[in-house]
Amino acid sequence: MTKILIVGGVAGGASAAARARRLSEDAEIIMFERGPFVSFANCGLPYHIGGDIQERSKLLLQTPESFLARFNVDVRVMNEVVSIDRHNKSVTVKNLVDGSEYSESYDFLLLSPGAGPVVPPIPGIDNPLTHSLRNIPDMDRIIQTIQMNKPEHATVVGGGFIGLEMMEAFHQLGIKTTLIEMADQVMTPVDREMAGFAHAEIRQKGINLKLGVALQSVEYIPNDHIASVGSGESEEHQHIEGELNLTLNNGESLTTDILIMAIGVRPETKLAAEAGLQIGELGGIYTNEMMQTSDPAIYAVGDAVEEKDFVTGAQTLVPLAGPANRQGRMAADNMLGRNETYQGTQGTAICKIFDLAVASTGKNEKQLKRDGVEYEKVYVHTASHASYYPGAEIVSFKMLFDPKNGKIFGAQAVGKDGVDKRIDVMAVAQRAGMTVEQLQHLELTYAPPYGSAKDVINQAAFVASNLIKGDAKAIHYGEICDLSEDQILLDVRNPGELEAVGCLAGAINIPVDQLRQRMGELPKDKEIIIYCQVGLRGNVAYRQLVNNGYKARNLIGGYRTYKFAHA
Template sequence: MTKIVIVGGVAGGASAAARARRLSEDAQIIMFERGEHVSFANCGLPYHIGGDIQDRSKLLLQTPQSFLARFNVDVRVMSEVVAIDRAAKSVTVRNQLDGTQYQESYDVLLLSPGAAPITPPIPGLDNPLTHSLRNIPDMDRIIQSLQSRQVKHATVVGGGFIGLEMMEAFHQLGIQTTLLELGEQVMAPVDREMAGFAHHTIREQGVDLRLNTALSSVEYVAEQGQLLLSLSSNQQLQAEQLQTDLLIMAIGVRPETALAEQAGLQLGETGGIWVNSQMQTSDPAIYAVGDAVEERDFVTDTPSLVPLAGPANRQGRMAADNMLGRNQHYQGTQGTAICKIFDLAIASTGRNEKQLRAAGTHYQKVYVHTASHASYYPGAETVSFKLLFEPETGKILGAQAAGKDGVDKRIDIIAVAQRAGMTVEQLQHLELTYAPPFGSAKDVINQAAFVAHNLMVGDSHAIHLDEIDSLSDDQLLLDVRNPGELDSQGFIDGAINIPVDQLRERMDELPKDKEIIIYCQVGLRGNVAYRQLVNRGYKARNLLGGYRTYRFATA
């Protein structure tokens, strides 16, 4: 009989325990959880605070009693594993309630300790009005703060998933909210111009969004029940003061590796627990899964840290298989993710441009902005889509999308296509569902693939938004939109305007000794104009994504 000891529940540990029992009725399975909840929906915590999920019990997926009844797993909550004796194959467990300790032996051990919120060395953070959000008790403390006192203003530090979700939760509760982000954008998995759609939506909702802004110190003013925050940025000559009633620190997480380190297990390059493709650590009798482990990136096969529930669940399942003698291999993480920001969704999969540039990967990119379903059917919303690929092979490197409808569908399609090894050329041939309420005859994915394939075969020549502000005297900027659009949408300084439908008759107004840089609203009319010009002997390039991408890049 195999004795399996699991350290940590939630996504990875709980999945492993359930899978192990389904495979073996004879295995002895013990799961230790240092908190009071063994399996809860940590991704749902901000939505309970904001009121979208009314019933707190909905977040509790399994209890020790339900785990025992359904899976015959011995779940011991409020029990922290504080040491591993690899030679003796035992762990030391501390009872959190009375402080007593005991040893528990194992045949195989699974570590699923997760990741802890990063707490930066900022003076004054240790006060009763500052919180982080990782588990149910953290959520309860935030709700207690909201219920026990009048919170008129809340500040969230960090523009990642938790920070954005907490910002929206406070706004939904009618609390004036400030969001501080040290970098130039929120949502690090997407590139700056795609994050611009989030910035626009956040500010449109009345949230005080401050980019490139650091929290330098916190002062707790007990008599007023407030915090005085000192903020600094590159634009400020001196620190600014901000009064707030509640502070949420959400600047990110780091893998919890202390237990593994103390046991002498190998850590990876990125600081997570090193594991092989079977989720084994450097000790073959010890496995590790979830946010604490270093994974292999699916696209680049380089080490990465991806604290997401989906990978943790799959890793837990595979580790259970392998602990019981099977031979399953984890095939890398794409980092597929999505975030709701008010009525906007932003999603991504694979590598982003920042990562590709840092790795020295040769890539090309295209943008399309098109309707989520047939534009003539009511309710169509614009999907802004970015596709990254290798121009020589058509290999899909990553994708990002923003919009109010249909974003998840498109990123999920690319995630599947990428894992299947499809190329840009093959994306042209995807046959996706079409009826006016649901899609278009040429889906967003098809259109992006058409644009990418045009670049690959030389049917178009592109220019990107980061080149527009540094044109030379040998280039001329041409806006092919209708004059009314310039008034309502804005324009790029220095451009001459010839609407695309007048271009054939007015082409002689353009000099042939200069390269014509064309742009329209989203890039489609620009491509029509491009083909007209090059077919008449002009040198030209089209701004991919058009003025819409250019405008939101600085939002």
């Protein structure tokens, strides 16, 4: 009879427990969770705060009782595993309710402790109006503060998933919100120019977005207001009400009523490190492809571990729910004698930012640059479904690939419709090892309400293949500011468009449909830098010009890419 202990009762741990029981009816399975809840929907917490998910109970997917009934798993909440005795294969457990300690032996131990919020040592940060959001009790505290203090202004520090979702939650509750991000962009899985679409959306919704700014200190000013018990105010109210004066590193200061710290998470490795398990260079628990730590009797999964990057093969930290769940399942397989290997993480991610979805898979340009990988990129902006059918929205799509063999490095997309679908397609294509040339042939669902006969992905693949084959010569938005004397800008849009959305200074305007007649106006001794709105007409113009002996380049993704790169 195999005895399995599991540390952590959420995504990875709960998946492992359920899978282990399905494989073995007689294994003894004990799951320890130091918090009061197991298997809760941690990705749903901001949405309950904001009111999208109205019933708190919907977040509690399983209870200790339901786990016992269905899977015969002994779930011990409020029980923290405080140390591991690897030699004797046992753990010491502290009962957080009564403070007692006991030990429990194991044949296999699974660590799924997750990652905790990083709270930097900022002066004054430890105050009753500052929160982070990791679990149900955190959420309850935030909701309580909102209900009792009725904040008029909230500040979120950190423009990652949780920060963005909390920003939206506050906005939905009618609370004026400031979002502070130290980097020059939110949502770092995508590149700066793609984040520009998110910045525009965030500002359009009235959020005070401060990029490239850090929080320097916090001053808590308690409110001397005396609770009016007669009018329904609670006395508990009194001790946390107040406001925060925030000082930023750009010299500004800011008064706010509630502060959320969401600058990132760090793997929980204390237990593993103290037990002498190998910790990787990135600070996560080391695991091999079987999800085994440096001790063969101990497995680890989820946000706490380092895993293999699918694209580079290097170690990576990807604190996301999908990998955690699948790793938990595999670890259970392997503890019970199977031989499953984890196939690496692409880091496929998506975030709802008001009406936009922002998503990515694989490597972004920042990472490729950092790693010194030679790459090419394309942008397309095209309708999520047939543009003549109601509800079509622009999908802004970026694809990174190997300029020699067309191998896919990564993809990013932003838009109001069909973004998840396009990144899913790319995640599958990349995992399957497809090239951008092969993407041309993808046969995706098409009817007017759902797609286009030439889908976003097909179109991006056409553009990329044109570059690889030399049928097009690219210039990118970042190079537009550095044109030489030997280059001139040609805007091939219609004059009305230039007025409506703006244009680049110094460009000659010849609409594409007049170009064949007016080509003589262009010099043959200069390189013509062509642009249109999204790159499509630019390509038509490019082909006309080069087939007529001109030197030219086309701005990939057009003016729209250039414009939002600066948003």
